[in-house]
Amino acid sequence: MDLFPVFKELAQKTPSKILLIVLDGVGGLPLEPGGPTELEAAKTPNLDRLAEESALGLLTPVYPGLAPGSGPGHLALFGYDPFRYVVGRGALSALGLGADFREGDVALRGNFATLAEGKVVDRRAGRPSTEENQRVIAKLKEAIPRIEDVEVHFYTESEHRFLVILRGEGLEDRVTDTDPQKTGLPPLKAQALDEASEKTARIVNLLSERIQEVLEDEPRMNGALFRGASKRPSFPRMGEVYGLTPAAIASYPMYKGLASLVGMEVLPVEGEGDALEGKLKALRENWGRYDFFYFHVKKTDAMGEDGNFWGKVEKIERFDALLPEILSLGPDVLAITGDHSTPALLKAHSWHPVPLLLKAPYLRADEARRFTEREAQRGSLGHLRGVELMPLLLAHAGKLLKYGA
Template sequence: MQMELISKLAIPGESKLVLLVFDGLGGLDNAGRGTALEAAAVPNLDALAKESVTGFHNPIGTGITPGSGPAHLSLFGYDPLRFPIGRGVLEALGVDFPLQKGDVPARINFCTIGPDGNITDRRAGRIPSEEGARVVQKLAENIRISGVEVSLRHVKEYRAAVVLRGEGLGGAIADTDPQAVGKKPLPPTPLQDTPENQKTAALFAEFLKQAEQILKDEPRANMLTLRGVDLFHPLPSFRELYHLTPASIAVYPMYKGVSRLAGMSVQEYGQDNPEQEFDILEKVWPDFDYFFVHIKKTDSYGEDGNFEGRIHVLEEVDALIPRLRALNPDVIAVTGDHSTPSPLKSHSWHPVPLMVYSKHCRADQVTAFNETALLQGGLGTIPGTSILPLMLANGLRMTKFGA
């Protein structure tokens, strides 16, 4: 409803909008030093806060700790409860697989079976990534199933992703992992009895039969199980919803993946650090009007409990902010997808710092961009899905509701 309403009100325009996401931005006090944002010297973000309306957002809901996929959907204006991302889709996105409508992705776990066909290790002895990659390669070279395109990608260690592409496939197939050793892998079974699911189940049965043959001489990864089978439905794109031409500038596959879900043009120029991401931003600036710029390491360091690392990334990116300002965007939103406090070493439920700059934002009295200062902000705590409408509004890209 909300998305449809915003879509209906959205109008074309010339303004340019930037969403700068520090992954895992929000934090907690670290031994009396405050949060990473409080301990970091971020004069350029603070200066932007002075000209912004500020506060927090809740990506999913009060108390709920978001995963990265749904958290980004929320930032992009898609209700993550309404658009759940299946595990298979997520795994394919995570390795940057360009899913198309009707594709059926699934997650693969390599396992070890004994001579009787029973599973002896559900994770194939946690084989190293090199061995996993080799086995995936071997599978990919030898699998031949008529009437469907089978794509394989290694993910990590014993994990991989498979995508079936063909006509009339279904996605409601039960996991084949029996969830215990000493049992045979389960056959792929439709969860609902439709011709599409029957067809997919038969294809996966053939896939597993061939896989067992192809892998039979492997010492550890001599079989595999399928989980999270899912039929891929693309989301309505930014272009059709909001008259936006969006670009995504991100380093990690997962974020490229969710950007593709929203129909963003994923910029692939080999960027692998914030400075290079800002290079790309400048380079493609004339070609788009919505820019998602994703900074990963605030989250990675948070997960590692590395407070200094978080401070360093914040200061590194802060120093790049003048380059962003020099482009003179009409709207700049700076936030995170969720909090990752280094004391917790994990994603958390805490509301995420947020500021939205535009000439028309009605700036509040906040003069610093951190968790304490933002408590006085003009936004309070808003749902994550409200950020996109707020950016559109500040870009003068929404008409009024009713007369």
């Protein structure tokens, strides 16, 4: 059930400020049964002190058993039902690369492939280096600026992966993939699944042919397979739904892109990589201008993906060190949580719930003493779904009226 109409009716503008801190992939697992998780192993005196005066709970970001990608995990935290507000693969890729991706564009994920006698012999073209990919993309950019009246924009992703953005009149995204998913078959023809998408299908098929012509002398990267055609989704804005003036503080394109999809103002952040100091500066300098801040910390997830347990522990501790300065801004409502778990043990996103910490007025007594998975089980917030977080934050911030008389 879509509750946005309900929130829209009940939301009211107030001066109170909400700060939502997302420690990407923060939930973890013990390396061996009985051992500590990353959060339990970390020394976090500031988080511990905060947990004492906060309420905790566990959050299942999307659904029990589902390991969410960044898209669904974040959309859920922003209150957008991730089964209803779906971002296509091409669009996600465009957001992740920070590509110039406009309303009306169609984005497609591409794979360089090796073709022989018209058939796919390697769907990943022998996994070229990203540098090789860049070299070939430069060639394509030069050779294929457009097909008919449609602009074609190429972007290197990594290894065999690239992105194409089509820009022009009358493009829709209901077209089938050209990737046959196995070798020994020719690339498929893109087919329109509705009339409005016929032009896109034609352009994709012409593009595939042109790429083969341009790359015919390449030994391995001599063909392309396309998947996940998608337009930039048009979601309701947080301003409309919640009456908020929201800002995003993130440094990686994917998160900035997701935030812009839900209508957040993406603030510039100084510095390279996760740039925590730059993020803190952006938060401080913009504190007066917005009433909702999404603050993203990436490296916890990156370390988890690398299987680096102690690296993840260190990233948690680094965040802990920043916490006093964040708290000194005096958010009325502060939530700290993750968009999913990324246990170093699994080197991947997982389905396990994440701890949620809520510092706000009007909390009930709470037995949880640390921001850890185990303590969060004992918290007074109980066990929530990701999409249930936003209304809770709005309520604690005094921004939601009574529902019904």
